[in-house]
Amino acid sequence: MTDRLELRAYGKINLGLDVVRKREDGYHEVRMIMQTVNLYDRITMERVQEAGIRTETNLSYVPDGEGNLAYRAAKLLMEEYGLTDGVNIKIRKFIPVAAGMAGGSTDAAAVLVGMNRLFRLGLSKRELMERGVKLGADVPYCILRGTALSEGIGEILTELPPAPKCSLVLAKPQISVSTKAVYGKLRVSELSPTKHPDIDGMVEAIRRKDLDGIISRLGNVLETVTVPEHPEIAAIKELMLENGADGTLMSGSGPTVFGIFKAPESAGKAYRALKAAQDGRLARQVYLTGFFNARQPETKNQEGEG
């Protein structure tokens, strides 16, 4: 019997992010183009006889226990199935934290998949996604992975064909932004139409495998809030463009910025320039990577790497 799993929890970026309106209940209705990237947290899960959930992370500023979304994911299935064995969860974070890359959501998604295997729950991918939405709007997408259109409050997903290959540089400036605060400051009704990205056009470009069409439509309405407040974001974009980026954008509510490069050499150059910028203080976390397009395999009674 498998009683130990090693999982990869992949981060995401948004190739497009539009906010359509603010609902009566305070939630924002969004239209987002989601893309998994090849940057992941490593999660080890162990089924043990001692009851309860124990979580541990390698970063002091990521909470353990109830405060960790991975803990809440394990708890959700434990309670639903009345599981009596316990689980030990170790998380090694590589995805920048509170950075617009769905780090917490993807850890929770991986733990749902892991619990399903460790405890032989027999849930399908869809059934896991239905449970994931209770933990956060991005969790179902993190279970799905790949390229997708996300609508509603983020829970209505349409699978898209994989976005074309390219090189990607990710850089997180040394600033913190709260997702809640960014959405709170957004005044959707006051935005000029030009600030809204062309999400339908982006979907078409993805279907046509037209990388130039995708690049020309990169857009994130939340930049209207964060860019004026944090000059570091514009500085990173500028440096990426100077070094040959074909397009740049802030991901999610930020502050992580990504650059898309058709030429891998330019991506390498931009990566090195960002690492060196302001003696490494402009962006402490810089990654040279790419899109990750494998969907989560069907999870029912399946063994192996996730």
Ligand code: ATP
């Ligand atoms: P999103 O893109 O979904 O808005 P994010 O990437 O901006 O998410 P996260 O990395 O998920 O943000 O972190 C947001 C907060 O969630 C952190 O400040 C942290 O305290 C908390 N958190 C809880 N569980 C985790 C986890 N497993 N990994 C990272 N942060 C976590």
